[in-house]
Amino acid sequence: MNRFRLHAGAIGLAALLAMTATACSGKGTDGGDTTGADGVKHGPGVTDKTIGVGMITDLTGPYAALAKGITQGGQLYFEQVNQAGGICGRQVESLVRDMSYDVQKSVAAYTELEPKVAAFGHFIGSATVGAVKDRISKDGPLTMVLAWSPQMLGAEQLQMTGTTYAIDVINGVDYMVEKHGLKSGDKIGHIYLEGDYGDDSLAGSTYAAQQHGMTVVEQKVKATDADMTSQIAAMKSAGVKVIVLSVSPKQTASAVGVAAAQGLNVPFIGSNSSYAPQLLATPVGPALLKNLVVMQASSPLSADLPAMKKLAADYKAKYPNDGLDNGVMAGYTTAAITGDALKLACEKKDLSRDGIIAAHRSQSAWDGGFGSKLDFTQVNQPPSRDTHILQPDKDSLGGLKTIREPSASENAKKYEIKVG
CATH class of the missing domain: 3.40.50.2300 (Response regulator)
Structure with missing residues (x-):
C-alpha cells in the first residue's frame, strides 16, 4: 500500500500544512493524562467509557480495492472486541477517514483524528504517513503503518507489520x-x-x-x-x-x-x-x-491456521457480498496488534500514549495465531525478515x-x- 512520491509542490504544501498544524498535535485537547474512576491512567482518545482508534485509509484512490478489505477487516476485529466486553471496560470506537492516497488529505485526516484517538489501527502509505511522520514521532499515538519503506522505522510510535x-x-x-x-x-x-x-x-x-x-x-x-x-x-x-x-x-x-x-x-x-x-x-x-x-511477510488467507479460517468465516458472515483478499487479513491483524497493545496497557492500568507504546514494544514474539512471529522490541528494525x-x-x-x-x-x- 504504497508509496508514491507525489509532485514536489504537493509535498511542499503538505509540509506547510504539517507545520501549521503542529500546535494541534500535542497530547490532545484535554491538556494531558488523567486517571479515571477505575484507577486507569489515560490520555487522548480514552474516556471512562470509550477508546478511540483511528484508521486512515484509501477508499477512493489507487488502492481502494485492497483498502476496502483492510478497513472492513479492522472494523470487524473491533466489533468483535466490543461484543466480548471491550477493552478495559471500555468500548472501542473506530474512526475511519478516507484520504484517497493524497498527501494533503492525509495531513488533514491526521490533524482531525490525532486528538481523538489512543492509537491508529492502520495508516496506509509511505508518502502519506511521511507527511506527518515528525508529528507522530514527537508525541503521537501508536500507529500501525501499512507501508514497508525503511523510512517508517526509527520511531517508537510507528510500527510496520512485516519486513521492508x-x-x-x-x-x-x-x-x-x-x-x-x-x-x-x-x-x-x-x-x-x-x-x-x-x-x-x-x-x-x-x-x-x-x-x-x-x-x-x-x-x-x-x-x-x-x-x-x-x-x-x-x-x-x-x-x-x-x-x-x-x-x-x-x-x-x-x-x-x-x-x-x-x-x-x-x-x-x-x-x-x-x-x-x-x-x-x-x-x-x-x-x-x-x-x-x-x-x-504475512501468511495468506489460504493458510491452514485456525485463526485464519475463523477470520474468513467471520468476514464472509459480516460482508457476504464482498470478496476475501489479503487486505482483509492485513486490516484484521493490524487491528489485533493494536488491540493486544491496548489490553497489555490496561493490565498495567496505563492507557496513556506512553503506556500503550511501552506495552506494545514489550512484545518480542507476537503471533496472534496468524503464522508469523513479529518482534516489536527493535525500533530500528522491521519485526521480521x-x-x-x-x-x-x-x-x-x-x-x-x-x-x-x-x-x-x-x-x-x-x-x-x-x-x-
Missing part, C-alpha cells in the same frame, strides 16, 4: 536462484514505481544481484502509467531471465499480459502490493497463474497459495537496513 520491500525482494531473488536456476552473469529485470516503494525495492534487487554476480535492468514507472508495453520490450531486448514487479496490481496485469503477448516467457516476482486476486478473473489471469509469484513465497491460485481462499513457507535467506539476514 528490499528484504522481500532479496528473499524473492534468492528463491529464483535456488528454484529457477538463475546464475552469475544473468540479468534481472525490475519494473518499479517512483517513490519509497520502488526505491527500496530496487535497492533489494540491486543488492541481491551483486551477491550473485548478476546485473539489474531498471524500468521506473509513474503511478499513472497503465501500459507496460515499452518496459517489457526493453526487458525482452536486454534478455532478462526474471522480472521483479514493484508496482500496482493493474500495472502487474499489464506487464504480465504484454510479456505473454510478446512471447517473453520468464517468471515474474511481485512485491506484496503488486497483486490482487481480482486480476485472476481478467484475460491476463492464465498468464498470472503460469508466471507470477508473490513475496509477502521472513518472506512467504506465494503463487496465484484461483481455487485458494484469497487467490494465493503458499509454495514456500516463511524464511529469510542468508543475504536477507545480513542486508543492512538504512533507517530513514
Whole structure:
C-alpha cells in the first residue's frame, strides 16, 4: 500500500500544512493524562467509557480495492472486541477517514483524528504517513503503518507489520536462484514505481544481484502509467531471465499480459502490493497463474491456521457480498496488534500514549495465531525478515497459495537496513 512520491509542490504544501498544524498535535485537547474512576491512567482518545482508534485509509484512490478489505477487516476485529466486553471496560470506537492516497488529505485526516484517538489501527502509505511522520514521532499515538519503506522505522510510535520491500525482494531473488536456476552473469529485470516503494525495492534487487554476480535492468514507472508495453520490450531486448514487479496490481496485469503477448516467457516476482486476486478473473489471469509469484511477510488467507479460517468465516458472515483478499487479513491483524497493545496497557492500568507504546514494544514474539512471529522490541528494525513465497491460485481462499513457507535467506539476514 504504497508509496508514491507525489509532485514536489504537493509535498511542499503538505509540509506547510504539517507545520501549521503542529500546535494541534500535542497530547490532545484535554491538556494531558488523567486517571479515571477505575484507577486507569489515560490520555487522548480514552474516556471512562470509550477508546478511540483511528484508521486512515484509501477508499477512493489507487488502492481502494485492497483498502476496502483492510478497513472492513479492522472494523470487524473491533466489533468483535466490543461484543466480548471491550477493552478495559471500555468500548472501542473506530474512526475511519478516507484520504484517497493524497498527501494533503492525509495531513488533514491526521490533524482531525490525532486528538481523538489512543492509537491508529492502520495508516496506509509511505508518502502519506511521511507527511506527518515528525508529528507522530514527537508525541503521537501508536500507529500501525501499512507501508514497508525503511523510512517508517526509527520511531517508537510507528510500527510496520512485516519486513521492508528490499528484504522481500532479496528473499524473492534468492528463491529464483535456488528454484529457477538463475546464475552469475544473468540479468534481472525490475519494473518499479517512483517513490519509497520502488526505491527500496530496487535497492533489494540491486543488492541481491551483486551477491550473485548478476546485473539489474531498471524500468521506473509513474503511478499513472497503465501500459507496460515499452518496459517489457526493453526487458525482452536486454534478455532478462526474471522480472521483479514493484508496482500496482493493474500495472502487474499489464506487464504480465504484454510479456505473454510478446512471447517473453520468464517468471515474474511481485512485491506484496503488486497483486490482487481480482486480476485472476481478467484475460491476463492464465498468464498470472503460469508466471507470477508473490513475496509477502504475512501468511495468506489460504493458510491452514485456525485463526485464519475463523477470520474468513467471520468476514464472509459480516460482508457476504464482498470478496476475501489479503487486505482483509492485513486490516484484521493490524487491528489485533493494536488491540493486544491496548489490553497489555490496561493490565498495567496505563492507557496513556506512553503506556500503550511501552506495552506494545514489550512484545518480542507476537503471533496472534496468524503464522508469523513479529518482534516489536527493535525500533530500528522491521519485526521480521521472513518472506512467504506465494503463487496465484484461483481455487485458494484469497487467490494465493503458499509454495514456500516463511524464511529469510542468508543475504536477507545480513542486508543492512538504512533507517530513514
